[in-house]
Amino acid sequence: MAQKIIKYLLVFLLVTILQSTVVDAFSIQGIKPDLILFFLFYIALKEGPVWGAIWGFIFGLTIDSTYTPLQLGIGSFSQASFGFLAGNWGDKIYLETPRSKSLFLFSLVIIHDILRYGLGRIGDCGLAFWHLLLTKTLPAAAYTAILGGGIYYLLKRQAEKGYIIGSLKGKEEAGRGA
Amino acid sequence: MQVPFRLTAAHLKYVVLIFTLLLSLIIMGLNQREKTQLAKAGSLAFIPAQRLLFYLVRMGNIYEENRRLRLLNTKLSLEVRRMEHLKEENDRLRKILNFKERAPYRLVPAEIIGRGPERSANSLIIDSGEAEGIRVNQPVISAEGLVGRIIEVRGGRSTVLLLLDPNCRASSLVERSKVYSLMECDGGRCYLKGVPLYADVQKGDVVVTSGWGGIFPPNLRLGTVRRVSTRKSKLLKEVEVKPAVDFTGLKEVFVLQREED
Numbered sequence: 001m002a003q004k005i006i007k008y009l010l011v012f013l014l015v016t017i018l019q020s021t022v023v024d025a026f027s028i029q030g031i032k033p034d035l036i037l038f039f040l041f042y043i044a045l046k047e048g049p050v051w052g053a054i055w056g057f058i059f060g061l062t063i064d065s066t067y068t069p070l071q072l073g074i075g076s077f078s079q080a081s082f083g084f085l086a087g088n089w090g091d092k093i094y095l096e097t098p099r100s101k102s103l104f105l106f107s108l109v110i111i112h113d114i115l116r117y118g119l120g121r122i123g124d125c126g127l128a129f130w131h132l133l134l135t136k137t138l139p140a141a142a143y144t145a146i147l148g149g150g151i152y153y154l155l156k157r158q159a160e161k162g163y164i165i166g167s168l169k170g171k172e173e174a175g176r177g178a
Numbered sequence: 179m180q181v182p183f184r185l186t187a188a189h190l191k192y193v194v195l196i197f198t199l200l201l202s203l204i205i206m207g208l209n210q211r212e213k214t215q216l217a218k219a220g221s222l223a224f225i226p227a228q229r230l231l232f233y234l235v236r237m238g239n240i241y242e243e244n245r246r247l248r249l250l251n252t253k254l255s256l257e258v259r260r261m262e263h264l265k266e267e268n269d270r271l272r273k274i275l276n277f278k279e280r281a282p283y284r285l286v287p288a289e290i291i292g293r294g295p296e297r298s299a300n301s302l303i304i305d306s307g308e309a310e311g312i313r314v315n316q317p318v319i320s321a322e323g324l325v326g327r328i329i330e331v332r333g334g335r336s337t338v339l340l341l342l343d344p345n346c347r348a349s350s351l352v353e354r355s356k357v358y359s360l361m362e363c364d365g366g367r368c369y370l371k372g373v374p375l376y377a378d379v380q381k382g383d384v385v386v387t388s389g390w391g392g393i394f395p396p397n398l399r400l401g402t403v404r405r406v407s408t409r410k411s412k413l414l415k416e417v418e419v420k421p422a423v424d425f426t427g428l429k430e431v432f433v434l435q436r437e438e439d
Contacts, residue, residue, distance in 0.1 A: 050194045065216065070345060073204075080195065
C-alpha cells in the first residue's frame with residue numbers, strides 16, 4: 001500500500017509538471033488537455049470511489065496551495081467529487097472500450113468544471129460562467145477525452161499484444177473466470 | 179444488544195466523500211491569511227521540481243531566443259535613445275509648468291518558473307522574492323502592458339495574480355476620451371465596468387490604468403476596446419477590451435517597485 005501511495009504521488013508530481021510545462025506546446029487556441037484529471041480518472045477507475053475521492057482531495061488541495069492559494073478548497077472539493085463519481089459510476093457503467101471511457105471522462109470533466117467555476121463565484125452563474133463553460137470547458141473536456149481515449153486504446157493494444165502483463169490482462173482474465 | 183448501524187463498504191465511500199467535501203468547505207471558509215499559511219505547507223515539494231523542469235524545457239529554445247533578443251536589444255537601444263530625448267523634453271516642460279514629479283518606479287526583472295496547471299488558472303510563479311524586495315500588491319508588467327499583481331511572496335519566489343482573474347481589477351482610463359472606469363476580467367473576457375451610456379468609447383480605443391486604485395500606477399497599457407454594445411434597457415454601456423498582453427506567451431515579466439520601497 002505504501003509503495004502504491006508513493007508511486008501515485010510521484011506520478012502526480014510528474015503529471016503536474018508536464019501539465020504546466022510541456023502541455024502548453026500542445027494547446028490549440030489556448031485549449032489544452034487536463035492530464036491531472038485524466039490521471040485522477042485512471043486512479044479512480046482502478047482503485048474505486050473511496051480512493052478516487054481521497055486522491056482527488058489531495059490533488060486539488062496541493063494544486064490550489066501551489067498556484068491559487070486564494071481559491072484554496074475549491075480544487076479539493078471539485079476533484080474529490082470528480083474522483084468519487086469516476087470510481088462510483090465507473091463500477092456501474094459498461095466501460096470496456098476506450099470510446100466508452102472517453103465519453104465517460106468527457107462528461108466528468110464537464111461536471112468537475114461546473115463545480116469548480118460554480119464554487120469560484122458562489123452561485124453567480126451569470127453570462128461569464130456559461131461563456132467559460134462553452135468556450136473553455138467543452139473544448140478542453142473533448143481534448144482530454146480524446147487524449148484519454150487514445151491512451152486507453154494504446155494500453156489496450158499493448159495488453160492484447162502481451163506487452164503489458166499487469167493489471168489490464170489480470171482484470172480480463174478475472175472477468176473470464178467469473 | 180443489537181447494533182443500530184453498521185458501517186459497511188457501501189457506506190464507507192459516502193463517509194469518505196462527505197468527509198472530503200466538508201473539509202474542502204471548511205478550508206474554503208478560512209480567511210485569506212489562514213489560507214496563505216495552509217497553502218505554504220501544501221506547496222513545499224512542488225516548486226523546486228517544477229522550476230528544474232521549466233529550465234530544462236527552456237534550454238532547448240535558448241539559441242533561437244538569444245538571436246531574437248539580440249535583435250530586440252538593438253531595436254530597444256534605438257528606442258531608449260529616442261525616449262531619453264523625450265524624457266529630457268518632458269522634464270523641461272514639467273519644470274516650466276511647475277508639475278509635481280510623479281513617484282518614479284524601479285523595474286525588477288523576473289523569470290516565469292511556473293504556471294497554474296489548472297486550465298483556467300490565472301496565476302504565475304516568478305523567480306524573484308523577498309531578496310529582490312518583492313512585496314504583495316506590487317504591479318507586474320511586460321513590454322506589452324499590465325500583467326497583474328503580486329499576491330504572495332515566499333522566500334525566493336512570488337505568485338502573480340493575472341489581470342485575467344476576476345480578483346485582479348484595475349482602475350482604467352480610455353486614453354482618447356478620458357473616460358474613467360474599472361476593468362474586470364472574467365472567463366477569459368475583459369470588460370470596462372460602469373461606463374455610462376453617454377460616454378464616448380469606441381472600438382479600437384486604447385485603455386490604460388488610471389492610477390486611482392492605489393495599486394497600479396497610471397498609464398500602464400491594459401488593452402484596446404474590442405466591442406461596444408448599447409442596450410436601451412440598460413443604463414450602462416457594455417465595453418469589451420482585448421488585453422494588451424498575450425498571457426499564454428509570457429516568459430519574462432517586470433515587477434514595478436516604487437523607489438521608496
